[in-house]
Amino acid sequence: MSITFYYAPMSTSSITEAVLAELELDYQGVELDIDAGDTQSQSFLKINPNARVPVIIHDGVTIWESAAITLYLGETFGVEKALFPALGPSRGEAMKWVVWSNLNLADAAGKLAAQLSPEAPGAVQKGSQDFVAVELRRPEALVKAKADMHRCFAILNAALAQRRFLLNQYSIVDTHLFVLVAWALFMEWDLSAFPHVDAWFARCIARPVLGAMMSDDQ
Structure with a gap:
């Protein structure tokens, strides 16, 4: 088995980093600097023409997103x-939450991050293709991003009302969403209106991998 992991600090690469750690998989890490233009280099574009991290190469096959x-x-x-989960309905539920988190929660968090001051915690890095120049920002965009975030957290809160974890027992589905929620908290998102998410987050952070990740981010 051979895994190469292309990542950048303070990016969605943290999701893959956490998943690799939970699964206790060895890999060769290649760190990229978004602000320095590493993800826009010709060598990296040959690996991922989307100019984004994370990317893994496993046994010669390149996988991004x-x-x-x-x-x-x-x-x-x-x-x-x-x-x-193994193949079956639970696998479908796992796929649902992972895809939902990227299409909805991560999208909303990214739009919120793009409206923050470049120096603010969790803000989009200036070298990212998602960066919005300050002069192009509009107040209504910030309002919309916060509304979308609230909607996503309400959905997640309802799902966790009767469950300790998203698939009842802890899985890397929780790992995936945990990193996105941690990003929101880094942007000072308030969980007081979402008590079930708050309790779930506390249970997740008790995991050695996720607890260490949060300690490193302090």
Whole structure:
């Protein structure tokens, strides 16, 4: 087995980093600097023409998009470790939450981050293709981003009302969403209106991998 992991600090690469750690997988890490233009280099564009991280290369096959990477690692390595469901309805539920988190929660968080001051915690890096120049920002965009975030957290809160974790027992689905929620908290998102998310987050942070990740971010 050979895994190469292309990542950048303070990016959605943290999702893949956490998943790899939970699955206890060895890999060769390649750190990129978004502000320095590393993800726009010709050498990296040959790996991912989308100019984004994370990317993994496993046994010669290149996989990009954090949701795809989580699902791939889960079905390849997670089932036998009881961190990802086997084929069946639970697998479908896992896929639902991972894809939803990227299409909805991550999108809303990214739009909120793009409206923050470049120096603010969690803000989009200036070298990112998602960066919005300050002179092009509009107050209504910030209002819309916050409304979308609230809607996503309400959905997540309702889902966790009767469950300790998203699939009842902890899985890398929780790992994936945990990093996105942690990003929101880094942007000072208030969880007081979402008590079930708050309690779930506390249960997740008790995991050694996720607890260490949060300690490193302090």
